[in-house]
Amino acid sequence: MKATAIAPANIAFIKYWGKADDVLRLPLNSSLSMNLSGAQTVTTVEFSPDYKHDRIDMTGETMSDKERERVSSHLDRIRMKAGTKLSARVVTKNNFVKGTGIASSASGFAALTVAGCAALGLNLSEKELTILARLGSGSACRSIPDGFVEWVKGYSSDSSFAYSLYPASYWDLRDILVVVQKGQKKVSSTEGMEGLRTSPLWQARIAGMENKIARVKDALEKKDIRLLGETIEEETLNMHTVARSQNPPLLYWTPKTEEIMTVVRKWRSKGLVVYCTIDAGPNVHLICEARDEQEVTKKAKSLTDVWSVGVNKPARGAHVVGDDLF
Numbered sequence: 001m002k003a004t005a006i007a008p009a010n011i012a013f014i015k016y017w018g019k020a021d022d023v024l025r026l027p028l029n030s031s032l033s034m035n036l037s038g039a040q041t042v043t044t045v046e047f048s049p050d051y052k053h054d055r056i057d058m059t060g061e062t063m064s065d066k067e068r069e070r071v072s073s074h075l076d077r078i079r080m081k082a083g084t085k086l087s088a089r090v091v092t093k094n095n096f097v098k099g100t101g102i103a104s105s106a107s108g109f110a111a112l113t114v115a116g117c118a119a120l121g122l123n124l125s126e127k128e129l130t131i132l133a134r135l136g137s138g139s140a141c142r143s144i145p146d147g148f149v150e151w152v153k154g155y156s157s158d159s160s161f162a163y164s165l166y167p168a169s170y171w172d173l174r175d176i177l178v179v180v181q182k183g184q185k186k187v188s189s190t191e192g193m194e195g196l197r198t199s200p201l202w203q204a205r206i207a208g209m210e211n212k213i214a215r216v217k218d219a220l221e222k223k224d225i226r227l228l229g230e231t232i233e234e235e236t237l238n239m240h241t242v243a244r245s246q247n248p249p250l251l252y253w254t255p256k257t258e259e260i261m262t263v264v265r266k267w268r269s270k271g272l273v274v275y276c277t278i279d280a281g282p283n284v285h286l287i288c289e290a291r292d293e294q295e296v297t298k299k300a301k302s303l304t305d306v307w308s309v310g311v312n313k314p315a316r317g318a319h320v321v322g323d324d325l326f
């Protein structure tokens with residue numbers, strides 16, 4: 001009754017920001033993302049009658065009681081499916097700093113779902129796994145299928161799932177991740193999006209979604225980096241403008257974030273094909289094709305006062321691995 005899974009974080013090209021149903025985590029809009037090769041979570045879960053209660057640890061990081069409770073609640077969902085009340089030991093390890101706008105909850109809940117189900121011998125389909133992961137953290141459902149993924153918003157728990165649009169090998173894109181600030185962000189995305197409806201702009205955001213989703217899908221189909229890039233920058237500005245206009249307002253960017261967005265426009269005006277996208281944090285994801293990886297990385301590394309620059313390729317989704325963490 002022990003299993004280990006690895007799951008990638010994902011970068012949202014079309015972002016999930018706001019729920020239609022808080023308990024079921026049904027989103028207000030469908031979203032699209034790419035799994036990231038360089039930001040992964042490995043999780044081992046063991047259920048045993050020897051454990052008197054759940055014990056949950058994250059290697060190299062501290063966890064709050066609230067975070068542990070969220071993991072335990074997700075274990076309850078898995079236990080319920082398997083019809084067991086056994087407690088579990090969970091050890092999880094990120095190869096990136098959590099809470100910086102790199103979707104640690106996405107890779108975390110995807111790995112927990114896949115490892116937990118495997119440990120209890122549950123034989124769920126990929127679709128069922130995405131539905132279960134979604135209940136733990138919305139964007140986690142997109143870290144289960146391979147490569148480029150759509151989360152269909154749906155209208156009920158069973159119809160809100162994620163699937164792979166294209167495998168990781170489909171398009172050799174890069175996400176050069178520029179970390180401008182380490183450490184936990186002050187407002188989590190879960191808390192942040194709770195205030196969505198306080199923004200006078202939220203309905204306009206949702207009204208424009210279908211068209212934007214169609215453009216990103218079109219860009220993926222044609223492997224059109226310019227159409228993809230222009231649309232994801234528009235989407236980033238839209239999501240953050242809505243977040244800034246909420247009450248209380250959410251300012252996820254630092255001056256450095258804006259500086260990078262400006263300099264990327266300058267690089268582009270000189271012919272380098274690179275675009276920005278930013279999730280709920282200050283770090284900037286630079287999206288380009290493989291042919292421009294070296295130039296974009298070199299330029300990103302020449303920026304002053306940034307913590308790190310990491311290269312991500314499209315990655316496969318969550319899967320079971322052989323090496324247990326304990």
Ligand code: PMV
Nearest residue numbers: 012015016138139189279280
């Ligand atoms: O799934 P959560 O609660 O971590 O929310 C993710 C929110 C964004 O990262 C801002 C957008 C997204 O779709 O990943």
